[in-house]
Amino acid sequence: FASDFEEFKAAVEAIGIPCVVKPIMSSSGHGQSVIKTAEDIEKSWKIAQEGGRAGAGRVIVEGFVKFDYEITLLTVRSVAGTSFCEPIGHIQVDGDYRYSWQPQSMDSAAKEAAQEIARKVTDALGGYGIFGVELFVCGDEVIFSEVSPRPHDTGMVTMISQDLSEFALHARALTGLPVPEIRFLGPSASRAVVVEGDSTEVIMDNLGKVLEEPGVQMRIFGKPEVKGHRRMGVILATADSVEEARAKAERAYDKLNVQIL
Secondary structure (H helix, E strand, O other): OEOOHHHHHHHHHHHOOOEEEEEOOOOOOOOOEEEOOHHHHHHHHHHHHHHOOOOOOOEEEEOOOOOOEEEEEEEEEEOOEEEEOOOEEEEEEOOEEEEEEEOOOOOHHHHHHHHHHHHHHHHHHOOOEEEEEEEEEEOOEEEEEEEEOOOOHHHHHHHHHEOOOHHHHHHHHHOOOOOOOOOEOOOEEEEEEEEEEEEOOEEEEOHHHHOOOOOEEEEEOOOOOEEEEEEEEEEEEEOOOHHHHHHHHHHHHHHOEEEEO
16 A cells, blocks of 8 residues: 555555556556556556546556456345355456456355355455455465445346346345345346447447347446546346357447447
């Protein structure tokens, strides 16, 4: 952690280049950057100060971790105790989620280790609700990355993969109701609809074709504008396997016609 530019330079030197820079509060990759050379140091500091959701302030400098894959383990704390959704695999671009799928295939040792870490982290934080715990997995080794104390973007796949989505689970837990069971319905995938431009008029067109294949759904978020890039919707798909679900979501996405007026 670094609170000012001098501390930041010292942290980069201690961690080494390349390294990742993040504001202490961020989402969708805002304010995050990668330092690849010494010339990037000042630029990355500026990005973190201007792009973080909490404004200027402390930043985090992280070293790179070699891992096989990354997961989100949605962890629910309710009056009934702690429960876990099936692990979610995902792909990010520039710190922002683009694809997710459930379940991510894991061996039993790695899955148990992930649940143990998620339980420790969420027990330490306390409170009721859903937590998006992000973890790196390398073989049987699991390394904690970060946690979001709310429904997670990669967890939007649960709107089609579970009987109770991450939003329903969060609401149930927060209102003091029990979560006795989370029923997984089958292999599923999501594809984020990210729009680039500067407009208050974004049209999602050709939806008849997008939704023509069985097992495909779409959510349009109704956000009023886009400046730069913004996630404006998500395509959801379910199939007999994760691979089929991901391919189906991608086919639907390819049919979507986004117009920026």
